Amino acid sequence: MAGGGNNRSRLLLVILLVTSLFLITLDLRGVSITKNSRNATQSFLAPIQRGVSDLFSPVGNFFSDVKNFGKTKTELRDLKRENAKLRKKVILNKDTTGQLKKLKNVLDLAGRGSYKVVSARVIGKGSSYTFSQTITIDAGSNDGVKKDMTVMGELGLVGVVKSTTATSAIVLLMSDPTFRIGVRIARSQSIGVLMGEGDSNYALQLLDPSGSIEKGDVLLSLGSDNNKPFVPGLPVGYVKDVKNTSATLTQEASVRSYSNLGSIGVVSVIVKSTNGGPKDALIPRPTPTPTTTIYVTQSPTPEASPSQSSKAKN
Amino acid sequence: MIQEAAISKINFPISGFSLYLCVLLGLMALEDKFGAIALGFIGGIILDLSPSSDSPFGKWSLILTLVGYLFSRNRESIGDFTERPVAFILFVSAGATSTLLIFLIFGIILGENNGAILNNLQTVVGNGIWTLLFSSILLPGLVKLRQFTLTSRERI
Numbered sequence: 001m002a003g004g005g006n007n008r009s010r011l012l013l014v015i016l017l018v019t020s021l022f023l024i025t026l027d028l029r030g031v032s033i034t035k036n037s038r039n040a041t042q043s044f045l046a047p048i049q050r051g052v053s054d055l056f057s058p059v060g061n062f063f064s065d066v067k068n069f070g071k072t073k074t075e076l077r078d079l080k081r082e083n084a085k086l087r088k089k090v091i092l093n094k095d096t097t098g099q100l101k102k103l104k105n106v107l108d109l110a111g112r113g114s115y116k117v118v119s120a121r122v123i124g125k126g127s128s129y130t131f132s133q134t135i136t137i138d139a140g141s142n143d144g145v146k147k148d149m150t151v152m153g154e155l156g157l158v159g160v161v162k163s164t165t166a167t168s169a170i171v172l173l174m175s176d177p178t179f180r181i182g183v184r185i186a187r188s189q190s191i192g193v194l195m196g197e198g199d200s201n202y203a204l205q206l207l208d209p210s211g212s213i214e215k216g217d218v219l220l221s222l223g224s225d226n227n228k229p230f231v232p233g234l235p236v237g238y239v240k241d242v243k244n245t246s247a248t249l250t251q252e253a254s255v256r257s258y259s260n261l262g263s264i265g266v267v268s269v270i271v272k273s274t275n276g277g278p279k280d281a282l283i284p285r286p287t288p289t290p291t292t293t294i295y296v297t298q299s300p301t302p303e304a305s306p307s308q309s310s311k312a313k314n
Numbered sequence: 315m316i317q318e319a320a321i322s323k324i325n326f327p328i329s330g331f332s333l334y335l336c337v338l339l340g341l342m343a344l345e346d347k348f349g350a351i352a353l354g355f356i357g358g359i360i361l362d363l364s365p366s367s368d369s370p371f372g373k374w375s376l377i378l379t380l381v382g383y384l385f386s387r388n389r390e391s392i393g394d395f396t397e398r399p400v401a402f403i404l405f406v407s408a409g410a411t412s413t414l415l416i417f418l419i420f421g422i423i424l425g426e427n428n429g430a431i432l433n434n435l436q437t438v439v440g441n442g443i444w445t446l447l448f449s450s451i452l453l454p455g456l457v458k459l460r461q462f463t464l465t466s467r468e469r470i
Contacts, residue, residue, distance in 0.1 A: 013383050037371070
């Protein structure tokens with residue numbers, strides 16, 4: 001039996017070997033059957049293969065992931081750190097862009113007024129427990145900043161230098177309740193005193209009993225001797241409301257400042273002003289508001305109703 | 315299909331692992347002489363039909379028929395693999411390595427360009443190592459499957 005089995009398997013071996021060699025010969029001779037059979041297999045298996053491939057795709061990098069696990073972790077930590085740095089940089093860039101824009105406006109205003117200025121960044125704001133409204137700027141006596149110099153923002157007056165160190169200065173904001181400044185109404189040339197009230201509102205009291213104030217009047221700084229503490233011609237604010245009180249000799253008004261002191265980032269300290277100042281050159285020009293035009297088109301005449309026409313016939 | 319869609323995509327260190335060869339050689343090792351030769355030929359034809367195969371059609375069938383014959387010859391001297399799992403694993407791993415070596419030698423005979431010898435040897439050795447590692451997981455299941463498909467006459 002065993003010998004018969006051996007013979008059978010030997011015969012099978014020979015047949016299969018010959019078949020294989022025959023197939024190899026056919027393939028090497030370029031018979032298309034073999035090529036076609038491979039193509040047919042490919043077209044049959046492709047859709048299934050695609051599905052299996054999708055199913056097994058996550059395991060593709062299993063070994064490399066395991067091998068690089070520690071490395072990946074370190075890389076991830078490094079990338080997170082780098083990302084945080086870049087985010088900081090982006091925020092800083094945005095801040096710098098904002099500050100640059102403000103600085104440009106400040107310099108534009110200073111240029112129009114022919115003021116010689118020292119620009120500075122606001123590096124601190126006075127604490128509320130001191131009850132005084134101040135800011136700290138990063139320019140000091142080394143930069144030519146001295147006490148009682150006018151400080152301006154992108155839209156007008158901000159305050160006055162209260163004290164200086166070599167590299168910084170403290171500015172008393174115009175909103176401080178102790179702040180007083182002589183102002184001139186651009187329209188009527190009446191003069192008065194503007195007082196801070198601790199918030200964004202200011203009180204104006206005219207000095208001339210015959211002077212007139214109107215809502216929307218622009219106030220400019222009157223100026224001081226030797227331009228200290230205030231240079232002349234700097235926009236201060238505009239009249240928000242006129243108080244009609246018969247009890248006082250002079251007119252009073254409520255004023256709103258041009259500068260938004262709450263979001264101030266860059267300021268300029270006026271170190272020198274031209275003789276006589278810019279006069280009225282710095283009066284803010286009102287921005288034109290777009291006008292709405294409405295066109296009225298006549299609608300077509302409605303046709304007479306059937307009841308009306310029958311009445312007409314009768 | 316699983317071999318090409320999944321296993322081949324895994325970036326194994328050193329070299330790849332052929333699940334198909336491992337299973338086929340495991341099955342061939344469990345068969346008798348006649349079965350091993352027939353299974354080798356059929357397995358070879360399937361490999362030849364593989365679209366990714368670049369060798370002449372019939373080459374795999376020729377090699378695996380020969381390997382089937384060699385398996386059946388050596389199996390008789392080793393005895394029953396179901397009782398000697400370690401020998402079974404070593405046998406299959408050695409078989410996988412030998413198959414690839416024979417494939418390379420036949421390639422040289424047929425004038426095929428298989429690339430640098432060092433790379434080829436790395437592939438052969440790497441495949442042998444991975445077969446050794448994976449066959450210890452796969453082959454017990456294969457033995458059980460084989461026992462399940464045996465006819466009652468074969469069981470006796």
